[in-house]
Amino acid sequence: MKTDFNEKQIQILLIAETLFAENGFERTSIRTIAKAAEINVAMVSYYFGSKEKLLEALILYRTSDLKIQIENLSHEELDPIEKIDKLIELYINRIRCNKGIYRILHFEFSSEEEEDKLKILNQLRDRNLKSLETIIHEGQQKGIFRKDIIIPLISPTILGTFFHFSMNKPYFKKLLALETDEAFENYIQTKLKTHIQQTIKALLIYES
Template sequence: MAFKTDFNDKQIQILQVAEILFAEKGFDGTSIRNIAKEAKINIAMVSYYFGSKERLLESLIFYRTKDLKIQIENLLVENLDPIAKINKLIEIYINKINCNKGIFRILHFEVATKKKELNIKSFYELRKSNLKSLEAIINEGQDKGVFRKDISIPLITPTILGTFFHFHMNKEYFMNLLQLNTEDLYNNYINVNLTKHIQQTIKALLIYES
């Protein structure tokens, strides 16, 4: 079955239901039957549209991340200095992840660490493309003498994502600690304070010490 890159309303409904169930029950704990029942459609229809649970997950990844790749590619050609590009890249990452916590939790805590590895091509291609874009920005900064030459570029993304997910996975603790009494305050803290902290951390890794 060829991998689809556009979806009709029924397929989007299935993907949205699957995302909720995968996030709540885990990939292994969710069956096609569960998804069909929750979406109120025939189980054969899910199989017809997506073929398998693995294929459905791949479609879900593409559906939720397709504009991320475009945003990052557009950033590469913007007339900004390298550190401004890095800061904007971090803003894009954090905003995208925070708006789609369910699928990114699946990606980074299920797919990426599964003992029985799933062949999720779209996830692999997304990561590879994003790393290539990050390398382009950092190489530009190195060529201009702004960034250090001894940077381990593949570790930059885990530093960004690891900080976000530690904060998110300890949500109740940080909401109490920082007196973030509502969901809006929590999300605003992520978009402003946590994003700024991550930007400062990455800048400290990239810039020559004065």
């Protein structure tokens, strides 16, 4: 599927993203998307073919540059620990800036039946996993990272921590005395990011 979209296609994708995130994928129809975009249903079908194909296009639109950034990171002249820190920063910044699509992916499509509909999602996960494996294998070869790491559990550990914190916003705002939404977002960028980086490195690095 192509990743270069015209202005009208991007408009449709952004409206669909908002509706999917607010109402759920199954409860959002092509007709609803067309009405919100002030176009006819035939145009949505012409551009994307189906609701599933529209979501695939949305995934590509929101993640294609992240894929390139992660692949480039694995080949940068940095030590493996620095790469892990940068990888976590990339993940968190991307999710913060694109909460809609990540909410859709991680909460709408968690069953085997739904994932089977979206092979592109698993292809994306597989590519990101390979880049992560490249970084960790480099660290293992240099004697920095442990040999018994379960690599496929690293990304869920990063994302799970972030989503638990983010989805329980009122609780953590009160617990951590974060009086405004701005303070909450700043905490994610600083303290939560650092906590996740320290957690992952604690899993990866040999105990001294």
